Amino acid sequence: MSSEEAQPRRLTRAETKARTRAQLLDAAAQVFARKGFAGASVDDIAAQAGFTTGALYSHFSSKEEVFIELLASRSRHRLVEAVEIVADAGRSLDETRSAMSRLVADVADHDTDFALLQAEFWLYAIRRPEFQQHLAGQFRANRDALTAVLAARAEKRGEGGERPFEELSTVLLALFQGLVQLRRTDPDLVPESLYGEASSWLFSGLAARR
Structure with a gap:
């Protein structure tokens, strides 16, 4: 192997920025878990990640924005799992329901530390309309993704009809969250x-309504 081939590829500016942002979010998760949302500071998060506070502010405008992005990234991870389960038309309906039930149990049993932070931030945000909008927007994005998957699966099975897929997705997500808690x-x-x-x-x- 030549010396040129042995050298690692240099990251692009966008890749470096994305990696730094991910490192800051990982550090934030640790700090928030240790100190809680109210007790954590941007200085704590930057120090945990090994960056300056200025570097953090080049990616996030505030501690609240860090936490909102952290919530969104965790939510996206679980949503991807749920969408993959529901979208798999090779599964029977019973197999899909069983897989979703296991996901509920997995989230409830293994995301306990983050659950405390979710509850803490919910109480913080519910008193502030600007943060309520972020939480509502996150839920709507999740609902829209699930709505598209449910509609596509129903169409493949010839069961589309006039089903209220948006309302159905809202109830399914609320049921998921409620049973997890x-x-x-x-x-x-x-x-x-x-x-x-x-x-x-x-x-x-x-x-039965049809």
Whole structure:
């Protein structure tokens, strides 16, 4: 191998910026988990990431913006998992419901540290209209993504009709979030199969209306 081939490829400016931003978000997750949203500062986050405060402010305008992006990135990760499950037309409906039920249990049982921060930030944001808009926008984006997947899957099965896919997605997401929170409080109240069973009841009710 030549010396030129052995040299690693230099990152582009955009790649370097994206990597720095990701490092800041990783550091923020650690600081927020340790100190809570109210107790954390931009100085803490920058120090944890090994950057200056100025470097942080070149990517984010405030601690609130860091946390909003952190919430969004975690939400996108879980949404991608859910969309992949629902979009897999090779799965039967029962298999899809079982897979979604397992995802509810996984989120509830393994994202506990971040759950505390979500609750803390929700209380912070609910008193501030500008942050409520961010939370609402995030939910709407998730709903729209799920709506598209549900509509496409129904069309493939010849079941599209006049189903209210937006409203259905809203209820499914709310059910997901609610059961996750309840399982964190009392796992016995939310067995692994419950989300799948509840979504089946929902779809059965829609079918009965036709």
